[in-house]
Amino acid sequence: MASCDTCLVRNRAICAALDNREIAALSAMGRRRSVTAGESLIWEDDDSLLVANVIEGVLKMTTSTADGREQIVGVAYPSDFIGRPFSQTSQTSVVALTDARVCVFSRNDFDRFAREHPELEHKLLERTLAELDRTRAWMMLLGRKTASEKIATFLLDMSDRFGNVGCTTLHVPAQRFTLPFSRQQVADLLGLTIETVSRQFTRLKIDRVIGLPSRREVEVIDRHALTELAG
Template identity: 65%
Template sequence: MDHCATCYVRNRAICSALEVDEVTALGRIGRHHRLVPGQTLIWEGEDSMLVANVIDGVLKLSTSLSDGREQIVGVVYPSDFIGRPFGTRVQHNVTALTDAHVCTFSSSDFERFAREHPELEHKLLERTLGELDRTRRWLLLLGRMTASEKLANFLLDMSERLTPGGSCGNSPADGFDLPFGRQQIADILGLTIETVSRRLNDFKAQKIIAVPSRRRIEILDRTALSDIAANATL
């Protein structure tokens, strides 16, 4: 695999810790994969052990109870790292939500390489610490927020992540396309699809957002949305 030289996320992924020749060496143990929406890369409980970098697309991490209740426990974007090195067992499914490109490694190969490249491990550590922070904030959301607060926070979060240029304020086109359907939003927020639909329509009725198509959200009144989410901000 010699894609590395032209890799989109080369400067943001953990690979950015490496020198050119080291990237080449890492590239040699990696494999490029293309995923279609709904395709699962890693299954909960399996110990095959694969890790990967996301090059393009959005994937979800999810776990579920035996009766079918599901919770999305993470969402990964381009340049994010997937998998559980230095562990025995994956704790969740990893499934593509959009068309996606990933760069996979066998865990053992990756682990060996990482241990020889402390800079890489350091980058991974920083990333993991950040992910832990974000996951802990999510605990507050799931444990203590109402449906409206959950949705407001979710929309603000999405607007940050998905707005390309980073247009802040109440600029004319403060909108984005969600990579999720309603059920997936529900699975992220610990709600039912019906509640998501209802609260979203409340926001629409209050002219806080517009929903021109199923997956598109436009934020009309960011202040109002922040106010609803605000309790969270501390």
């Protein structure tokens, strides 16, 4: 329970719907786990054995084609929930993009607990619907937006997801953050070539919309201009 009291994402994760007594019961079922960059936590098409809250770090959700090509279909950030409750099989692989810490639960134990706590089930439904909205927005991005709009939208999303949350109602986007993706991964994620991604980043830097202190670091200099470019 002490670890829950000091948890960085306590007020944003799905367990925020629970009271202290329920948090203690859920905590007794789980365990903290550290995952190193590149390490797999869940495997596509395997039995769905665990679910988890992301405490720190960033993880990717991927699917693979028959010939082994990988496609990133989602990204999990601190306070996100990963895994498939109430499902026998994992639909995606989950791999750490950065060193991460997660709070892991047996999927069967979590399913049973969720059925007994409607507030938690309701929070899961809210998260599922929010993920559906993000997926629809991503379909719009991939299908209709230009390369410059895609990059601008992507950077705004990164800024929002890495923003500081002082409480449940106040959100401040991050002005400076480190991308968990390589340029090639950004290209794959947005349906672009790596050359196009590099050109767009360079153009935004020249126009003083963003700064690039290093290859992975991004500083948002002109958020209004970036928002305009995102369409």
